[in-house]
Amino acid sequence: MTATLDRRDRAPRTGPPAVEVTDVSKVFGSGADAVVALDGVDLTVAPGEFVCLLGASGCGKSTLLNLVAGLDQPTSGTVAAGSARPAVMFQEAALLPWLTAGRNVELPLRLAGAGRTERRERARELLTLVRLEGLAEKRPHELSGGMRQRVALARALAAATGMGGSGATEIQPGVLLMDEPFGALDAITRDFLQAELLRVWEATGTTILFVTHDVRESVRLAERVVLLSSRPGRVVREWGTGSETDVEELHEHITTELREVISAHGR
Amino acid sequence: MAGEDRAVITAERDESVDVGRGLDALDTPTERRVPLWRRFATGVVPPIVALVLFVVVWQLLWASAIWPEFKLPAPGAVFGQIADEFASGQALSIIWTSISRAVLGFLFALVIGTPLGLLVATVPLVRSAIGPLLSGLQSLPSVAWVPAAVLWFGLTDGTIYFVVLMGAVPSIANGLVSGIDQVPPLLPRVGYAMGATRSQAARLIMLPAALPGFFSGLKQGWAFSWRSLMAAEIIATSPSLGFGLGAYLNQGQSLSDMPSVMAAIILILIVGIGVELIAFRPAERRILRARGLATGP
Numbered sequence: 380m381t382a383t384l385d386r387r388d389r390a391p392r393t394g395p396p397a398v399e400v401t402d403v404s405k406v407f408g409s410g411a412d413a414v415v416a417l418d419g420v421d422l423t424v425a426p427g428e429f430v431c432l433l434g435a436s437g438c439g440k441s442t443l444l445n446l447v448a449g450l451d452q453p454t455s456g457t458v459a460a461g462s463a464r465p466a467v468m469f470q471e472a473a474l475l476p477w478l479t480a481g482r483n484v485e486l487p488l489r490l491a492g493a494g495r496t497e498r499r500e501r502a503r504e505l506l507t508l509v510r511l512e513g514l515a516e517k518r519p520h521e522l523s524g525g526m527r528q529r530v531a532l533a534r535a536l537a538a539a540t541g542m543g544g545s546g547a548t549e550i551q552p553g554v555l556l557m558d559e560p561f562g563a564l565d566a567i568t569r570d571f572l573q574a575e576l577l578r579v580w581e582a583t584g585t586t587i588l589f590v591t592h593d594v595r596e597s598v599r600l601a602e603r604v605v606l607l608s609s610r611p612g613r614v615v616r617e618w619g620t621g622s623e624t625d626v627e628e629l630h631e632h633i634t635t636e637l638r639e640v641i642s643a644h645g646r
Numbered sequence: 647m648a649g650e651d652r653a654v655i656t657a658e659r660d661e662s663v664d665v666g667r668g669l670d671a672l673d674t675p676t677e678r679r680v681p682l683w684r685r686f687a688t689g690v691v692p693p694i695v696a697l698v699l700f701v702v703v704w705q706l707l708w709a710s711a712i713w714p715e716f717k718l719p720a721p722g723a724v725f726g727q728i729a730d731e732f733a734s735g736q737a738l739s740i741i742w743t744s745i746s747r748a749v750l751g752f753l754f755a756l757v758i759g760t761p762l763g764l765l766v767a768t769v770p771l772v773r774s775a776i777g778p779l780l781s782g783l784q785s786l787p788s789v790a791w792v793p794a795a796v797l798w799f800g801l802t803d804g805t806i807y808f809v810v811l812m813g814a815v816p817s818i819a820n821g822l823v824s825g826i827d828q829v830p831p832l833l834p835r836v837g838y839a840m841g842a843t844r845s846q847a848a849r850l851i852m853l854p855a856a857l858p859g860f861f862s863g864l865k866q867g868w869a870f871s872w873r874s875l876m877a878a879e880i881i882a883t884s885p886s887l888g889f890g891l892g893a894y895l896n897q898g899q900s901l902s903d904m905p906s907v908m909a910a911i912i913l914i915l916i917v918g919i920g921v922e923l924i925a926f927r928p929a930e931r932r933i934l935r936a937r938g939l940a941t942g943p
């Protein structure tokens with residue numbers, strides 16, 4: 380039994396990429412204070428793929444994610460994110476505190492103009508998917524940190540997949556962007572939520588681009604790990620993981636590479 | 647092999663479900679419901695005891711006759727005066743005159759202060775132009791406007807409403823500005839990431855998020871309306887202005903009728919506290935409780 384056992388080996392993916400970043404650069408400010416956050420980044424994510432962006436603090440991971448989310452514009456290069464708008468999840472759950480968990484999940488559907496009964500039904504479905512059935516009437520402050528993050532996951536899924544099909548199996552897969560979503564949680568809750576995310580990913584077939592600076596997390600979750608260098612952020616290397624990968628060896632390997640990238644900065 | 651793996655997976659999954667349930671149960675904040683008698687004992691009893699003590703001390707001071715009767719009347723005389731005014735129906739008419747003015751003035755202030763606050767909060771140029779003035783006006787006692795208002799509007803309702811507006815509008819506008827300023831920037835970002843248009847983000851995210859700050863501005867705005875109204879009524883008295891609590895107080899002074907002066911003060915206080923308790927407190931509690939911000943029982 381290998382540690383990647385709970386990963387379903389998938390058929391090779393076809394069709395147009397879900398996310399395509401071509402030669403993207405991003406410069407903040409101008410003149411002497413200009414910060415080159417990203418420089419000539421290329422990244423392609425296939426539909427249904429789970430990709431982790433790995434890099435040291437301040438290397439431009441969030442910047443890249445914001446560009447893909449359309450929250451910011453690149454200085455040069457192009458960002459294409461499939462047909463539908465990608466959904467974003469942040470380190471904080473960022474739930475609206477005056478709405479119940481159910482209403483929070485409904486919000487993206489409401490913004491998209493869905494009717495009241497159908498979006499309520501869909502929110503119930505998604506809350507069940509993240510194992511929060513029956514908690515739709517709770518307010519965010521009545522939930523634990525891990526539960527709030529799962530409500531945020533359900534909301535992001537609602538945003539990424541819209542009304543979907545009538546059942547959880549017929550959901551239109553969307554694109555989910557996650558910026559260190561478990562970074563603020565304790566180790567046990569994080570471990571549990573990583574397993575939950577994998578389960579949800581398998582159940583929905585959603586494309587996931589996941590930012591982290593935790594090598595172990597990236598190796599556990601992703602099918603492909605992309606390492607970014609710091610200032611300017613560039614793609615240094617990438618690794619695929621499969622059922623025959625030795626996790627410990629890969630972890631060791633990526634950690635070494637990451638150290639090298641970081642210490643290159645000190646020189 | 648494959649079947650065996652699946653069995654292992656299922657076992658792992660079940661275990662993880664249990665872990666999840668356990669984590670949820672352990673981490674969920676528990677809400678403590680304060681029993682009704684406890685809330686009564688901590689919220690209602692102390693003010694009543696304080697009030698009784700106050701009246702007792704007053705009665706003792708009066709009985710000791712340190713001050714002459716026309717300076718310190720007996721509690722009984724003052725409460726008798728209030729009872730008489732209610733019995734003759736005059737109290738209700740006086741109170742109604744004042745409250746209807748204060749409420750109308752407050753509503754005007756709301757209609758002016760809300761767009762003003764929105765403008766200051768969202769347009770940087772407007773903010774730098776009139777933001778400081780608006781907070782400055784908040785500390786200017788609105789009674790200072792009475793002489794100017796009398797010269798501009800004469801002894802009409804215009805004077806009264808002008809003074810009330812100058813008292814309440816800055817509070818309401820500033821409340822909205824600080825409410826909007828205190829919204830965590832992540833909330834509108836999340837909204838835009840979910841595809842909200844600007845107007846949707848304003849309506850569904852910014853305004854509800856700014857509500858606690860706005861509401862405390864409203865509360866202060868009401869207090870300032872009431873205060874400013876009393877100042878205006880005491881200073882600007884005329885038969886053409888109707889007979890409100892302020893005029894009643896003024897009349898008590900000119901007749902050297904201490905019981906009715908104190909009766910007026912008590913009525914002004916009761917109306918102020920009453921509106922706060924009946925209208926603002928429950929709404930504020932609902933707003934804060936929905937957000938998990940409520941403090942105290």
Ligand SMILES: Nc1ncnc2c1ncn2[C@@H]1O[C@H](COP(=O)(O)OP(=O)(O)OP(=O)(O)O)[C@@H](O)[C@H]1O
Pocket residue numbers: 407408414415416434435436437438439440441442443592610
């Ligand atoms: N709005 C901005 N204005 C100026 N500089 C910025 C801005 N946003 C980010 N930067 C700079 O761009 C670089 C990349 O920032 P970014 O937030 O993308 O890093 P990150 O990889 O997400 O880091 P972390 O792991 O700490 O979240 C940093 O050096 C940061 O200082």
Ligand SMILES: [Mg+2]
Pocket residue numbers: 440441442558
């Ligand atoms: Mg970041």
